[in-house]
Amino acid sequence: STAINYAVLNGVTAVVAAGNEGPGAYSLGSPGSAALALSVGASDVPIQESTLNGKIGSESSIELVGMARHYDEQFKNLVGKSYEIVDVGLGYASDFADKDLNGKIALINRGDISFDEKIMNAKEKGAVGVLITNNIDGQIGVNLGESVNYVQSFSLTKNDGEKVRSMLAAGKNTISFSNYSEKQTEGDHLADFSSRGPARQTFDMKPEIT
Numbered sequence: 001s002t003a004i005n006y007a008v009l010n011g012v013t014a015v016v017a018a019g020n021e022g023p024g025a026y027s028l029g030s031p032g033s034a035a036l037a038l039s040v041g042a043s044d045v046p047i048q049e050s051t052l053n054g055k056i057g058s059e060s061s062i063e064l065v066g067m068a069r070h071y072d073e074q075f076k077n078l079v080g081k082s083y084e085i086v087d088v089g090l091g092y093a094s095d096f097a098d099k100d101l102n103g104k105i106a107l108i109n110r111g112d113i114s115f116d117e118k119i120m121n122a123k124e125k126g127a128v129g130v131l132i133t134n135n136i137d138g139q140i141g142v143n144l145g146e147s148v149n150y151v152q153s154f155s156l157t158k159n160d161g162e163k164v165r166s167m168l169a170a171g172k173n174t175i176s177f178s179n180y181s182e183k184q185t186e187g188d189h190l191a192d193f194s195s196r197g198p199a200r201q202t203f204d205m206k207p208e209i210t
Helices: 002-009 115-124 158-169
Strands: 015-017 038-040 048-056 059-069 082-087 105-109 129-133 152-156 174-184
Touching (some): 048 158, 059 115, 059 129, 059 158, 105 115, 105 158, 115 129, 129 158, 152 158
Parallel strands (some): 015 038, 082 105, 129 152
Antiparallel strands (some): 048 059, 048 174, 059 152, 082 174
């Protein structure tokens, strides 16, 4: 950051990436946090988003937003179907040890490892689907698309994830799907994964450009 600042003071225009450590505050790294640089954050784009309603126990309005699927799968084909849910924590390979996921849905917390790895670990253990709960307010806002390495996967808000775990603790472990719909997201916002300020020490508001 010091080198960038000196360069700007000597007439150089410095444009640097904010980084990909979001969505938390104070997640800017160097040189994205340089006071005199123009930091650029990643922006999202409009995408077609698939949603379903999930019901588990007395919780009948769990919002499920499509994140990933196998090429051969269609989210709408889940309507009217029910599956058992198994909580596997953060979704490390070791979290699946001694747990039967065959033909079931894995419930996984966001964090530590990539969404891609979480989903592939679940698929390897025979899961037919994945529910990933956010660790901050709001939806995760990530669409991984299609891959032979994926199974049908959805994001849940932190609040809905807590509701599902409450039902699991009460012995209600079957989720049913209904109300399939599609919508296009607005796009052109700071991407969820993009690093953001305030910058540490200087408390500058960054990124300046998205």
